[in-house]
Amino acid sequence: MSIYLDNGATSYPKPKSVEDTIIRSMTQVIGNVGRTSSTEVHTVEREVYNTRAIIARFFGFDPIDHVVFTKNITESINLFLNGYLAFGDRVIYTGIEHNAVARPIEHLKQSRGIEPILLGCNPFGQLDLSELEAHLRKGVKLVVASHASNVSGDIQQIAEIGKLCKTYDSIFMVDAAQSAGVIPINMKALQIDVLCLTGHKSLLGPQGIGAILIEPKVSKDVKPLIFGGTGSLSESLAQPELMPDKFESGTQNISGILGLGAAITWLNQTDLEEHLNYERRLIEKLQAFLDSQASCVRIGNPDAYKRLPVLSFYTKAKDISWIAYELGKNYGIHTRVGLHCAPLAHQTYGTYPYGTIRISPSKFTTEEEIDLTIEALSTILR
Numbered sequence: 247m248s249i250y251l252d253n254g255a256t257s258y259p260k261p262k263s264v265e266d267t268i269i270r271s272m273t274q275v276i277g278n279v280g281r282t283s284s285t286e287v288h289t290v291e292r293e294v295y296n297t298r299a300i301i302a303r304f305f306g307f308d309p310i311d312h313v314v315f316t317k318n319i320t321e322s323i324n325l326f327l328n329g330y331l332a333f334g335d336r337v338i339y340t341g342i343e344h345n346a347v348a349r350p351i352e353h354l355k356q357s358r359g360i361e362p363i364l365l366g367c368n369p370f371g372q373l374d375l376s377e378l379e380a381h382l383r384k385g386v387k388l389v390v391a392s393h394a395s396n397v398s399g400d401i402q403q404i405a406e407i408g409k410l411c412k413t414y415d416s417i418f419m420v421d422a423a424q425s426a427g428v429i430p431i432n433m434k435a436l437q438i439d440v441l442c443l444t445g446h447k448s449l450l451g452p453q454g455i456g457a458i459l460i461e462p463k464v465s466k467d468v469k470p471l472i473f474g475g476t477g478s479l480s481e482s483l484a485q486p487e488l489m490p491d492k493f494e495s496g497t498q499n500i501s502g503i504l505g506l507g508a509a510i511t512w513l514n515q516t517d518l519e520e521h522l523n524y525e526r527r528l529i530e531k532l533q534a535f536l537d538s539q540a541s542c543v544r545i546g547n548p549d550a551y552k553r554l555p556v557l558s559f560y561t562k563a564k565d566i567s568w569i570a571y572e573l574g575k576n577y578g579i580h581t582r583v584g585l586h587c588a589p590l591a592h593q594t595y596g597t598y599p600y601g602t603i604r605i606s607p608s609k610f611t612t613e614e615e616i617d618l619t620i621e622a623l624s625t626i627l628r
Contacts, residue, residue, distance in 0.1 A: 247618075248578040248580070249577070249579045249615045249619060251580055251581050251615075252580045252606060253607060253608040254396055254424065254582065254586075254604055255447075255582055256446050256447065257446065257447055257448055257450050257608055260450050260451070260509065261508070261509060261512040263508045263511070263512050264451060264452065264505050264508045264509045264512065266508075267504050267507070267508035268501050268504070271500055271501040275293070277290050278477075278498070278500065279291050279294050279477060279498055290500060293507070294503055295310070296507065297506060297507030298313040300510050301443075301457060301459070301506070301510060304513070305426075305432065305433050305441060305459060306431070306432030306434045307441070307459050308434075309461075309462055309489075311488075311489045311490055312489050313459050313490065314460065314490045315457055315490070315498060316457060317455065318454065318456040319422075319456045320346040320444075321456060322443065322444075322457065323346050323347055323419075324350050325458060325471040325493060326442070326458060326460070327350045327351065328354070328469075328471055329468035329470060329471060330388065330417075331358065331388065332358065333359040334359060335360045335388065336361045336362075336363060336384075336385065336386045337360055337363065337386070337387060337388040337390065338362075338363045338365055338381060338382075338386050338388070338390065339362060339364060339365070339389075340364075340365055340366075340391050340590075341364065341366045341367040341590050341593070341594040342397070342400065342402070342588070342591040343392055343588070343590050343591070344421065344588045345588065345589070346421070346423075347421055348589075348590055363381055363386070364590075365378060365381070369545075369546075370547045371398055371546060371591070372401075372402060372403055373391070375403065375410065382414035383414065385414075386416045387417065388417045388419060389407060389411050389416050389418050390419045390420075390421070391407055391420055392420075392421040392423070393421065393424065393425035393431070394424040394425045394429075395424070396556075396588055397558055397586050397591040397592060397595065397602065397604065398545050398547075398556060398558050399424070399546060399553035399554035399555065399556030399557075400546045400554075401425070401429075401554065404420060404436050405437075408437030408438055409437060411439075417439045417440065417464055418438055419438075419439065419440040419442065420438050421442050422442060422443055423442070423443070423444050424447065424554055424556075425448075426443050426448060426449050427448035427518075428518070428521075428522055428555070429518070429554070430518060433459065433461075439461045439464050440460050441458070442456070442458050443456055443458070443459070445457070445509065449509055449510060449513070450509040451502070451505050451506035451508075451509040452501070452502050452505040454502045455499055455503060455505065455506050462489075465492070470493055471493070472493075473485050473495055475495060476495055478491045479491075521609045523551075524609070525608065525609065525611070528555065528607045529553075529555045529556070529557050529607065530550040531620070532557055532605060532620060533550055533557055535623065535624070536559055539561070541562050541564075542559050543560055543561070544558065544559045545560075545595040545596075546558060546595070555606065555607055556606045558602040558603070558605075559602055559603055560600065560603065561627065564626075566583050566600065566601065566603050567583050567584070569583075569623075569626055569627075572622075572626050573619075576622075577619075579619055579622055581603055581605050582603070582604045583601065583604070584601040585601040586601065586602075586604060
């Protein structure tokens with residue numbers, strides 16, 4: 247028996263409609279976007295456009311042509327940071343950021359001379375808003391924040407940050423890798439200028455597809471990351487400025503795009519809040535067990551209903567890598583151990599350099615699977 251509790255890395259399983267759509271895209275969908283004039287290709291183009299529209303509506307975003315497809319959220323983040331920031335630009339990022347944010351910022355500091363400002367977070371993964379405002383008053387081009395920590399599930403105050411950025415005329419970019427598909431995100435209401443997504447986590451899409459949603463007022467000032475064929479304005483050697491072609495050179499991942507569209511359509515037919523509360527109840531049960539173990543230490547907000555459904559812990563008694571190994575080898579339980587590609591977050595939580603074991607269920611995880619996990623941990627932790 248296999249129990250999959252690593253949905254913070256990649257969700258599994260996927261809805262049947264996603265599987266069916268991907269198979270159809272490989273067996274019945276003909277051609278590529280913008281490359282031929284056949285009727286079949288026009289059908290593909292309509293389906294790709296419809297997927298952009300589905301994504302735009304899901305995230306409260308109006309300009310459909312500013313939904314840009316990428317291969318994952320890391321590419322989305324790099325596309326924007328590399329294309330937008332220049333020498334001397336001041337950019338704020340937080341103490342819970344993933345390396346997908348931290349490494350490009352460090353690279354641009356070394357190679358381009360941007361001026362990063364790393365703001366620490368409290369033990370619940372949240373910024374000090376007064377400290378943020380003090381920096382914004384001095385002039386900041388960009389604020390980058392993860393909506394939720396991939397290490398702890400702690401949720402950042404995105405609405406408050408968006409309001410401050412609007413007040414001080416700073417662009418606001420959100421990394422929604424962990425939150426998209428779990429909690430509602432409305433870009434207009436939250437005053438988000440740039441939203442970066444990946445399809446393979448809680449959006450329940452396939453691997454290899456991501457997106458970036460860029461407000462028009464911002465996209466005109468962003469340089470492409472990749473240049474090449476777009477199927478448009480081919481007579482010109484200059485990269486097209488029209489959207490989304492400006493950022494979508496090369497053949498698109500049609501199977502991934504249509505699979506993501508099917509996944510979000512499935513989510514639209516369900517109750518996100520109901521799913522979230524169900525997963526939190528599972529985490530709450532597991533959390534109650536770990537709290538009864540004197541050697542175990544959890545990180546993040548102690549209230550499971552104030553985090554995403556993630557539980558991250560370590561033990562003072564035994565090596566966490568060994569615990570994760572035992573869970574996988576002897577019980578078939580998949581978890582994630584280590585630094586989770588987020589050393590800044592682990593420094594914030596005081597778990598650097600060893601990290602934690604992260605358990606992240608999904609909408610499809612059963613209570614029986616959580617009970618079996620508790621039984622396994624009870625044996626291992628003796």
